[in-house]
Amino acid sequence: MIIKSVNIVDLVVNRANDRHGELENETAAIAWLFNERETHMRNLTKDIVDKGEIYEMPLVTPEGTKFVVFDGNRRVTCLKLLANPRKAPNTELQEFFTEQGARWKGEFPVAVQCQVEANRERIDEILFRRHTGTQSGVGQSTWDDRMKATFVERTGQSSGISVADEIERRLKEADMLPGAKKIPRSTMNRLLSAEPFRNRLGFSVTKGRFEFTHDENVALVAMARVANDLANKKLVLGDIWDVDGKRKYLDSLEHDGVLPNATHTLSGRPVSASPLVAKPAAVARQAKRNTLIPQTEYGLVWPGRLQRHHHIWEELQFRLQLTEHPNAISVLFRVLLELSIENYIVQAGVPVNDGDKLAARLIKVGKHLQTAGKIDSKQLGVLTKFQQSDQLVSADTLNRYVHSPNFAPSPEHLASMWDSLANVICLCLQA
Template sequence: MNRANDRHGELENETAAIAWLFKERETHMRNLAKDIVEQGEIYEYPLVSPEKTKFTVFDGNRRVTCLKLLDDPRRAPTTELQTFFREQRALWKGAFPKEITCQVETDRERIDEILFRRHTGVQKGIGQSTWDDRMTSTFVNRTGKGGGPSVADEIEKRLAEANLLPSRRKIQRSTLNRLLSAEPLRQRVGISMKGGRFHFTSDEKKSLAALARIAKDLTDRKLVLGHVWDTDGKTNYLDKLEGEGILPDPAKPASPGGSKPSAKPAKVKPSAKATPTVRTTLIPQKDFGLVWPGRLQRHHQIFEELQFHLDLHKHPNAVSVLLRVLIELALENYIQRAGVAVQEGDKLASRLEKAGLHLKAAGKIDGKQVEVLKKFKQGDKLVSADTLNRYVHSPNFAPSPEHLMSMWDSLADVVVELLKA
């Protein structure tokens, strides 16, 4: 281990360097050790440099420290940590490695250049670019990783309790986590992981049957990672199950006497007292249950600008134009995906009404929402195609935040369903 690691500066020896890591980062070190044991490997090569008969670690000290202490728990700095590493070592599957692959560099200046790019920030694009909250959320929604408890573990436990687990092979948990990586996808099979707790949202018996079918497809290799790599793949597979009548009916909620939710995560902080908030964006900042495929990239960007970035009171003109664009793009998406019959000369209001009737026939919206769309044709109404067109073309028609919010609130359910197609 590098006794002069940049995390802590120069220390006396390797033992002191190990002690510092646990003094300053014990929780992180424990979690890293558990992950290494669970995975049976490390995913990034340590950066090392040869010194006589040894190699000194310049990047990867935490990973190598965990491996050293798993190899010899007596080297841990406290008796409690020695016990921890003995317990973790007992969980290691197969032979424990005596060697690991490393990136070996002999030129110290080159090593410093590598460390500079890895650990000193973005550096105007030279260094490693860290993810912001949105990027992290996108990764979690795509893969199902890092979003709290594993949905695959929870499903496997319920299927085992119901004697519905396939007997031939183990379920591919990574594929199952990816398939059900987002809440809207989970709710299609009648389950939820909101708040980090598993519970059924539809009829439990029907939901378990759907989960058992998914588990069987996984073990039979009829469903593999390549099938659910992106949003369209996940949706297509669930659509197939829906067409076969496998998925539960969302209109039939779980009975009150169904299975109890899994236990709450430990140390839940009490929620702060609710305070009224002023709406500053056109689209309220809540979850609309949308899962964004790549083909809706621009739709997604516009939706997020209207939901998170554009202040409605500062930029009403920009918001009004983008609302018009979002409705148009969402409508065209639904017409193409659902095969709605429209005429070439149909105007926006007519196309929107036809799409609305198609949505109602599919049970996606109700009669009240259809009436809103029928009135959309009338030029004297606030929520109308004429108003939207004036937002774009009229030099004298100034949109107000209140009118814009009213228009979104009237059309929100329909727009969301148009985007879900």
């Protein structure tokens, strides 16, 4: 452990804090803290000003010339905004931090003592063990169940099955271990922390049980490649710290022909249209459809650049009720569709014209997906008809939802439109 004085301007509020999962940047992370914890943040700021110090050192790791905060993001945010109130999310908060800054006795500190840890595995071990009360926001905020789940999903740490142990055991039985070199198990667990990533290697972990989803021999070859890359440090923790990093590495394995594909799927298992998108098997059996997006697992993972997409998705899947909020749902459905299409265009490099409207962009994306083997001609046909105004699923219908004073969306119609476009939306979000 190294204790170091770090300039406040060199501290970066963590955009991938486990309180909220991956967000786009530091600004979004600061905004989240005030959207979700404004009272706590104000109380903490007043306490810091009253005492003239913070009582616990932030836990940070070096990243270039900066230091990313892994514990103490609220404290660091308060210090950064006291030093520069203009960074606060809105005018009211800017005035608050200006007033609090004026209360500071003596010269405001330029730097703060931090615990610096270069080993990110050690950072996760430290975070895993820290539990304190909230003390009305002055103390460290306790993680709720979703925050704990985010930590487990990011790191692969849980009290259940160890994916790395299971893989290592199977590779040993097949005499496919990478020589005498040890496999960094915590790094492997992080890479394979979520089902969509495990599925790409040809296995699944459900209800604490490891099982192959694709031909075992092919899956073992893919696992051996990952184990070798980790053991020989061709792949290190920093390479797969976030969703985009994990996806980039697995995409490279797919490009090399290492990963199992649909032809290797074991009998009786559904073949997904994409290695990262699992079609929701329980949609048709759902007892009652209360939300636009059925409350079943779609196999999505959310990088920070898709933070707004993620928030809209959660509103449509968990919060807005079809019978009570059809107008709000119809507008957000259109927004999610547009943002998803745009994400695919940017990430996959689909050529479009500036004047292309929603229908034209969707069709171009559909053709690109079909060429990539991710949708079939039947699915493309549904998208092609999207430009026809007399179709149930059409751009004209979505436009009327937003602009027409007389065109009222019905829960049944909205649900039908979602079911028709869900797979394409998921594929666009996973680009």
